[in-house]
Amino acid sequence: MQTGKIVTSGLVLRETDTKEADKILTVLTPELGKISVIARGARRKNSRLAASAQWLVYSEMTLYLRGNWYMLDEAGTIELFDGMRADFEKIALASCFAELAETLVMENSPEILRLLLNALYALSALDRPNRLVKAAFTLRLLALAGFEPLADGCAFCGRPQPHKPMLDVMQGVVHCAGCKKPGKGFSLPLTQDALEALQHILYCDPKRLYSFTLPEQVLQQLDHVVEEFLFAQLERNFRSLDYYKSIVEQGNHL
Secondary structure (H helix, E strand, O other), X not given: OOOOOEEEEEEEEEEEEEOOOEEEEEEEEOOOEEEEEEEOOOOOOOOOOOOOXXXXXXXXXXXXXXXOEEEEEEEEEEEOOHHHOOOHHHHXXXXXXXXXXXXXXXXXXXXXXXXXXXXXHHHHXXXXXXXXXXXXXXXXXXXXXXXXXXXXXXXXXXXXXXXXXXXXXXXXXXXXXXXXXXXXOOEEEOOHHHHHHHHHHHHOOHHXXXXXXXXXXXXHXXXXXXXXXXXXXXXXXXXXXXXXXXXXXXXXXX
């Protein structure tokens, strides 16, 4: 067991108040994976830990072990993602990303941390549609967590460019509309543009993840298909996703 101080970077996925002035933080780090950290006195006015002990703040942290707990000794913020915090829709979507990442990271996975940081940066600083960032982050996260669909051609006939492509969200395969046998799985249609975007998300360099554009109608289709793939693979819903969708719905009625 490590006994000395540990210096790492970490993103706070969740914060919980405890005792009089402490916080318990769920932190995603590149070296240690997802860990629980006690930030003593972080809720006190003028605490030197206060800024870094906030939800979705990325910091350099100095930790030490006390029993089975990591204790936050020192911290300095690296990125606050201020650009998204005044936008209700963006912050709701960021909450969804944090919940998905916390659910899917099972062991040390620096790739998932990088993906989440880049998604938060996209929401905060890049002029990309929220729906595009949502679809790209969700699908790439599922792929990193072991739920990558087979999308480089028809899974049944082998055709490189499936005819009237569809994604079977249960079996996780792309196929031609005419190749699927009735009664097995559950497939949703994709336009050719949506299929190409899906392939881009799965296979592109991580730095180019959000470097595609789609007409709004096609983007809606891609987002819907990715969301159904998420539900089918994980067999559960997410409270933060429901909240985000309620925020979007309210915005559409204004």
